[in-house]
Amino acid sequence: MTDDGVAVTAPLREGRLAVVPGDPRSSAQDVAEAVRSTVDAALAAGYPAVRITGNPTFLVKQGRGTATDGVYGMADLDQALDDVVRHRPAHVLCVYDRAHCPEEVVDRMRAAHRTEVVTPAIYDDGLLRLTAIGPGAARVAGEVDHSNRPRIRSFLESALDRALRLPDAPTDIRLDLSSLRFLDVAGAVGLVHAAEEFPNAHRLVLGGVRPRVQRVLDRCGAPFATQLVVQPRGDAPPPEPPPADRPTGGRIPDDPSPDDERRSEQASV
Numbered sequence: 001m002t003d004d005g006v007a008v009t010a011p012l013r014e015g016r017l018a019v020v021p022g023d024p025r026s027s028a029q030d031v032a033e034a035v036r037s038t039v040d041a042a043l044a045a046g047y048p049a050v051r052i053t054g055n056p057t058f059l060v061k062q063g064r065g066t067a068t069d070g071v072y073g074m075a076d077l078d079q080a081l082d083d084v085v086r087h088r089p090a091h092v093l094c095v096y097d098r099a100h101c102p103e104e105v106v107d108r109m110r111a112a113h114r115t116e117v118v119t120p121a122i123y124d125d126g127l128l129r130l131t132a133i134g135p136g137a138a139r140v141a142g143e144v145d146h147s148n149r150p151r152i153r154s155f156l157e158s159a160l161d162r163a164l165r166l167p168d169a170p171t172d173i174r175l176d177l178s179s180l181r182f183l184d185v186a187g188a189v190g191l192v193h194a195a196e197e198f199p200n201a202h203r204l205v206l207g208g209v210r211p212r213v214q215r216v217l218d219r220c221g222a223p224f225a226t227q228l229v230v231q232p233r234g235d236a237p238p239p240e241p242p243p244a245d246r247p248t249g250g251r252i253p254d255d256p257s258p259d260d261e262r263r264s265e266q267a268s269v
Contacts (some may be wrong), residue, residue, distance in 0.1 A: 015045065020054075032080030039090050052085070053093040053163045074109055093117075123151045129157060136163055141179035144187040152187070156194045156204065163202055171202050178208025178233050188213075188220040195228035208233040 011017035020034050039050045081092050094113065096106050110116055122130040124206075128142040130151060136159045144152065156173060163169040175191075177183075195204040209217065209232050222230050 015042075016047075018042070021068055024143060028074075028080050031077055032084055035081060036084045039084060039088055043088065049089040049091070051091050051093070052081075053095060073104060076107070078112055089163040097257035123148070123153060133176060134174075136172070137174040137176070139176040139179065144180065145182070145184050147188065149184070149187040151192055153194060160198065160202065164199075172205045172229075173198075173202065174205045174207060176211070177213060178209050180210065180213055183213045183216050185216060185220060188222070189218045191217065192221045192225050192228060195225045198227040200227070203227050203229055205229045205231065207231045 008017060012019075018038055020038055026034075035052060039052070041082060042050050050104060078094065081094075084090070085092055094109070096109050122132055124130070125148055128140070128144055128148040128151070131139045131141070131191070133139050138155055140152065152175075159173045163171060163173065191204070191206070191245075198204055205230065209230055211232070214222075214230060215234055217230055222228055
């Protein structure tokens with residue numbers, strides 16, 4: 001989270017963010033009990049609600065290591081967590097990563113949930129993930145090398161084609177690189193050359209560029225590409241909010257404002 005620019009120091013210090021240690025040998029009931037104690041402690045401290053998330057992939061690897069074992073292990077965890085939060089002011093976001101879970105596990109767990117949130121990916125090979133974030137815009141996360149750099153070129157060509165054909169399409173094609181950890185030289189040259197091919201009315205905008213990635217871009221001619229805009233992410237971490245007063249005595253303040261509720265809501269990971 002820190003690597004992606006998320007401010008965590010203050011929430012950890014103030015108790016609004018808690019990390020529950022995991023153990024690959026834990027059973028579904030063990031995990032649920034750890035969550036239960038964390039939720040009860042947060043409510044006793046006066047927090048109005050708790051949000052919980054995590055990745056129970058280790059349950060897939062338990063037992064005999066088959067997909068069926070994983071289905072039952074994760075289903076047991078879901079049922080145990082449901083028992084914990086059913087009568088408590090808590091919400092659980094269950095994450096099932098297709099890169100680590102067999103399709104049978106994902107399909108069975110999708111069927112077991114009333115609500116599903118799908119993050120559309122243009123491309124995801126476990127090393128690089130391209131996610132659409134708007135017209136002519138995508139988030140690039142992970143690492144770019146010889147195995148996946150053509151996917152970025154393909155996205156840029158498609159986005160520029162739409163921008164040229166549709167009168168109301170944005171003139172800037174944007175790539176959010178704030179979660180891009182590595183860009184090889186050929187990938188950087190490809191971005192520079194792609195921008196050089198843009199017509200004068202359009203630009204390729206790279207946002208949130210990390211210093212290491214920007215150095216590669218600079219050495220590959222980015223400063224001289226007139227249709228390329230590089231917006232650095234910056235080394236400074238995001239500003240930490242001022243310490244919030246923690247509620248005491250196990251009592252929730254009367255009629256808290258929406259801002260107070262957001263500051264006091266604890267997230268448990």
